Amino acid sequence: MPDVVKIAHADITKVLIEAAKHDSDLEGLFNLLQCTTLTRSCIDKLCKCYFSYKEQIKEFLESIGSALPxxxxxxxxxxxxxxxxxxxxxxxxxxxxxxxxxxxxxxxxxxxxxxxxxxxxxxxxxxxxxxxxxxxxxx
Incomplete structure (x- = not known):
């Protein structure tokens, strides 16, 4: 069971990072997550979390960069x-x-x-x- 939790955490993190990379708005993320099997309350919580930390995620991504030197x-x-x-x-x-x-x-x-x-x-x-x-x- 702990492996499932780790995988779920990694997948949620990936979704939030990709949303921040593409500067997705709440509506875009909400529409994307509706295509999953997540419940409405879970989608609302993820969107709220994303909106709260979007700028911090973007700043962090800029600091580590994704390009080679x-x-x-x-x-x-x-x-x-x-x-x-x-x-x-x-x-x-x-x-x-x-x-x-x-x-x-x-x-x-x-x-x-x-x-x-x-x-x-x-x-x-x-x-x-x-x-x-x-x-x-x-x-």
Whole structure:
């Protein structure tokens, strides 16, 4: 029985969050909930709860955001690894990459190291993504 209560709570929360995302009014939410098996008093309580907390839900959704971070800058440096702790001689060029991203007005830096092949793969994937975005915007 506790699992049913958890599922019901999660489903009600989803409905209220989706209603806030789409800025639904009370009438729209009421009409949507009438299509369910909920009683009239239960629908009235949910609508009252939604109306009471709608702005707080919207503020919370804005603070966490639903979009991925945007890359705003890329910085890279080519280093040459002559020797490593696991191999006596490595002789590998390595790229130190730094991506500056922004999400909800907050700038963060993502740093990683990759090989020439990994950089080439990254560049190819970025070019593919740019081509797909161009096709979407021209349609």
């Amino acid at each position: 945007h890359i705003i800058d890329v910085d890279w440096q080519l280093n040459y690894c002559v020797k490593s702790s696991t191999n006596y001689t490595a002789s590998l060029p390595m790229y130190n990459m730094s991506l500056s991203t922004i999400k909800n007005g907050k700038v963060e830096c993502v740093k990683f190291v990759c090989t020439i092949q990994e950089v080439q793969e990254l560049v190819c994937k970025l070019k593919d993504t740019a081509r797909h975005l161009e096709k979407l915007t021209t349609q």
